[in-house]
Amino acid sequence: MNNYILEMKNITKKFPGVLALNDVNFSVKKGEIHCLVGENGAGKSTLMKILSGVYPHGQYEGSIFFDGKQVKFNSIKDSEITGIGIIYQELALVPEMTVYENIMLGHEITKGISIDIHEMIKVVSSLLELVHLKINPTEKIKELGIGQQQLVEIAKALYRKAKLLILDEPTAALNEDDCNNLLNIIRKLKNQGVTCILISHKLKEVLEIGETITVLRDGKTICTLEKGKDEISEQILIKHMVGRSIENIYPERNTKPSEKIILKIKDWNAIDLKKNRKILDNINIEVKEGEIVGLAGLVGSGRTEFARSIFGNPDKFIVSGEIEFKNKSHKFNQPSSAIKAGIAYASEDRKKNGLILVQNVKNNIVITNQKRVSNKIGIVIDEEEILAADTYVKSLKIKTPSILQLVNYLSGGNQQKVSIAKWLFASPSLLILDEPTRGIDVGSKYEIYNIMNDLVSQGMSIIMISSELPEILGMSDRIYVISNGKLAGMLEKKEATQEKIIELATMY
Amino acid sequence: MLINDLQTIVKKNARNYSMFIALVVIMIIFTILSNGNFISSRNIANLINQTGYIAVLATGMTLVIIIRHIDLSVGFLSGFLGAVAAVLLTRFHFPVWLTIISVMIFGGIAGFLTGLPVASLGIPAFVSSLAGWLIYRGALMLITASTGTIIIPNETFNAIGTGYIPDLFYKIKLLPGLHKTTFLIGIITMIIMIISQILSRKRKQRYNFEVLPFSIFIFQLILLSAIMIYITWILSGYNGLSWTFVVMMAVVLLYDFITRKTVFGRHIYAVGGNPEAAELSGINVKKITLFVFISMGILSGLSGILFTARLKSATPQAGTLFELDAIAACYIGGVSAAGGIGSITGSLIGALVYMSLMNGMNLLGTDISLQYVIRGLVLVGAVIFDVASRRRK
DSSP states (O other): OOSEEEEEEEEEEEETTEEEEEEEEEEEETTOEEEEEOOTTSSHHHHHHHHHTSSOTTSSEEEEEETTEEEOOSSHHHHHHHTEEEEOSSOOOOTTSBHHHHHHTTSOOEETTEEOHHHHHHHHHHHHHHTTOOSOTTSBGGGSOHHHHHHHHHHHHHHTTOSEEEEESTTTTOOHHHHHHHHHHHHHHHHTTOEEEEEOSOHHHHHHHOSEEEEEETTEEEEEEEBTTBOOOHHHHHHHHHOSOOOSOSOOOOOOOOSOEEEEEEEEEEEETTTTEEEEEEEEEEEETTOEEEEEEOTTSSHHHHHHHHTTOTTOOEEEEEEEETTEEEOOSSHHHHHHHTEEEEOSOIIIIIOOTTSBHHHHHHGGGGGGGBOTTSBBOHHHHHHHHHHHHHHTTOOOSOTTSBGGGSOHHHHHHHHHHHHHTTOOSEEEEESTTTTOOHHHHHHHHHHHHHHHHTTOEEEEEOSOHHHHHHHOSEEEEEETTEEEEEEETTTOOHHHHHHHHTOO | OHHHHHHHHHHHTHHHHHHHHHHHHHHHHHHHHTTTSTTSHHHHHHHHHHHHHHHHHHHHHHHHHHTTOOOOTHHHHHHHHHHHHHHHHHTSOOOHHHHHHHHHHHHHHHHHHHHHIIIIIOOOHHHHHHHHHHHHHHHHHHHTTTTSSEEOOOHHHHHHHHOBOOOTTTTOOSSTTSOHHHHHHHHHHHHHHHHHHHHHHHHHHHTTOOOOOHHHHHHHHHHHHHHHHHHHHHHHTTTOOBHHHHHHHHHHHHHHHHHHHBHHHHHHHHHHHOHHHHHHTTOOHHHHHHHHHHHHHHHHHHHHHHHHHHHTEEOTTTTTTHHHHHHHHHHHTTOOTTSSOOOHHHHHHHHHHHHHHHHHHHHHTOOHHHHHHHHHHHHHHHHHHHHHHHHHO
16 A cells, blocks of 8 residues: 555657657655646646546556556546546636535535525535635625635535645636635645645745645656755756757847837736736836847736737726837727737637638738728729738748638648738738747747748837747847736846746746 | 539538529429429519518628627518508608618618617627517507508509519510510520629639639539529519519629628628637727628618518518528528628528428418428528538538
8 A cells, every 4th residue: 555645657648749748657645735837838737637537548648546546537527536626727617606506516415306505505614614715605606706716616626525636726816815825725625634736837835835846847757856855946946847958949030129119118007807906017118120029927927918908908908008109109999909000919819819710811811901902992802812812821831722721721830820921911010929839830830930030120020928938038039027917027138048037927 | 524523512512502402402392292383483473572571681680690699670670660661651651762761771770779789788689689679569569559550552662562673675576475674684694694603713713713623614504594594584474573573682782792892791701700809800890790780770671661562551460570580591591600601692592492481381282380390390400401511521
C-alpha cells in the first residue's frame, strides 16, 4: 500500500500535428496540496482533462491509478463518481439558479417523486459552513462575487464526495482578500483529509501554499520539488518553467521603428459592469510608427480587454482616459469609428468573433471595408472584390482551393491569415494582433512573423498580445507587461528576458 | 459521360437543386392525381395569385431569419394594413397610388417599432413581435368592428389582386387564343436568362472559378428554358400575367439583387453569420437589424394590399397564420435557423412548394385536417434534409 492518492504514469497525448504530453509522470500524495506550474501551453490543462475524463480512456497512452487502483474514465461523470472534483477557471455554475440548486444539480435529494427542498437547504447550509461562506443557500449565483462563486464550486465538489480537488487557476480573477480566503479554505480542507491539486501562474501563492510542486514544460515533467527537501524559490521555478533555449524561429527585421509616436494612451481605466470589477487600472502606453509592441501578461490579466476597450469598446466597459492617435485626440464609441481612424484589431478567438465561418474567403476579407469595392450607391463591384481578395490570398500565401471556399474548411493557420488579411484590407496604420499564432503550427507561425515584419517595414505599427513568451521576446521592439489590470512595467528588447517578464506579470 | 457528370453535380449541389426538384415532383404528382387539372392554365394562374402575398412576406422574413431573428407580427400586421387600405379607399377616398404608398409607410413604421426594442435593448424578437401579433390583431378587430367586412368597390385597386396585364398585341392574328404580351415577356425573359448565364459562366472562367462542365451547363440551360417556355405557355393560355405575379417578381428580383449585390446585403449576411465578428469588423449591427425589420414591415403592407385586393374586401380574420406560412416557406427554402444562410430565390421556391401543396390538396378535395398533417411533415422533412445535407460536407 503506497501513500499516493493519484499516480499518472507515462501519459502521452497527441493532437494532430502536436505532441501535447510526452511521457508525463505525475504523482500526488494523500492529503497534500500539490501545485502544478508551467507556461501557457505546457500541457497542464491537457493533463487535467485526461485525469477528469474529458479525454476518455483510449485517446491517450499511459495509465492512471487512483487510490492504488487503475482507473479508466470514459467521461467526467466517471471521474466524479470515483472522487475527483475539478473546478475550472471558467466556472460551471448556472447564474440564474440558486446556490443550493447549483450545488445539488444532477444529484438532487428527493422525497418520493418530488425534490426535498428543506433537506437540500439543510445539507447545503452545512456545506457552506465547511467552506466558510456566509450566504443564504437560496440566493442566486449571479448575486455573488467571483470569490464566493469559487467557494460554491468547492462546496459542490465536496457534496459529490470529492477526495481529490483540482483547482485550475482559481485565483486568477480574484482580488487579494478573496485569494487569501480561498487559500485558507484549501488549507482547512487539507486538514480534513481532502487532497488538492492547484494549478496556478502566481508563483508567490504557489510557494506559500504548495507542499509539493511539479513543473511541466513543453508537455514533459521537468521536476517535482518537495518543500523542506528541495530548495525552492521563485527564481528556481521560473528557470524550470522557461528552461528551453529560444529557437531561431523569429525572422530578422532590418528596419527600425521611427521616433514618431503614433498612439499614446494616457491614464486608461476600465470597469466591467457585468463583473462589477475594475479590470484596467491607470494604464499608460505609447506605440511608435513602424514598431512592434508586445503586450505580455498572464491569461486573464486584462490584455484583451485593454485592446478591445481602445478598439471602440464593444463590451461597453466604463472607460476613462485619453487616446491620442496620429496626434489627434479620439473617443471611439464603436469599432467602426476606430477602424475609420486607422486602427484594426484581429481578435484572439478567430472562430468566435473573428471570422464568419459560413462565408467564403473573399467575403471575409472584404467585410471590413465593403464600400471600397462598391460604387457610390452601394452596389458591390464583383471584379474589384475578386481582385482585392486575390491580392491578399497571394501576398499572404493563404492556401485555399479558391477564394470562394468557405473559411470553415481552411486550416487554423490559413484561417488566421484570412483574419489578418481582412484587417489589412481596411488599410490601418495600427494593427492589434491578439494571440496571432494561437493553435497554429510552427510553419504557419513563421509565415505570420514574416508578414508582421513586412508590415512594420512599410510603416505600419503593431501591438501584439501573446501568451507565448518566446514569441513576445522574439518579435517585439518593446514589451509592456500587464499584471492584474495594471501596467507592471516596460522592457526594451535588449533587457527583456522570460524571467523578467514572468516576474512583472505576477507582480500584482 | 453526361450521366456520370450529372450524378456528381447533383450530389455536390444536392441542397441547391433539391427543393427545385421537390417542387417539380410535387407538381407532377398533383397533375397525375388530378387528371391534369393541377397544371391547367387556370389553376396555375390561381396558384401564383395564392402564392403572391405569402412569397412577399417570405422575402422579408428571409432577411429577418438570416440575422437570427423572427417576426411573428407580420400576419396580422398585413391583415390590419389591408383593412387600413380599405378604409383609406372607401372612407377617405384616397387615390389608389396614395393608398398603396401610405400603407407601405405605415408598414415601415410598424416594422421600426417591432425592431427598435430588438436592436437597441436586445429584447428577443420573438417577444417583441408576439406583442405586435397581439396588438395588430386587436387593431384589425377594432377597425372592422363597426362595419364588419369592408367591401372595396375600387376596380383599379382590386386589379392588383385579381387582374391581369393588358394584351397590347391582341389585334395580331398570330397564335390565336394566346395572351401575346405575356408570351413575348416570357420569351424575352428567357433570352435574358440565357445571356446572363453565359456571361456569368465566362466571367467565372476568367477568374478560374469552378464552373459546371460544358455539357451539364447546356443541359441546365435547355432545361431551364424549357420550363420557362412551358410556364409562359400555360400562363398565356389563360389571362396572361397577373398583376400579383408582376408585383411578386418585382419584390423578389429587387431583394435578390440587394442581398447578393449590395453592401447592405453583404452586411446582412455578415451579421447573421457572426454578429460579434460583424460588430468588430465595423458593421453597425443595430442599424442593420432595424433596417431589416423596417423592410419586413413595408413588405407586410404590400402583402396586405395583395391579399385585400384579392378578396376585394378587408375581413376581421385577414392575415391569420400568414406569418407561420411565410416562416415555413423560408425554412423549406433552405434558410438556416442558425443564421447567415439563405437566399431570396430559395424562399420563393419554398413558398411555391408550400402553396402547391395547399392548392393541390384542395384540388383533390383532401380533408383539411389531413392537409395540415401533410404540410407539417413536408416542413420537417425539408429541414431535416437541409441539416443532413449540410452536415455531410
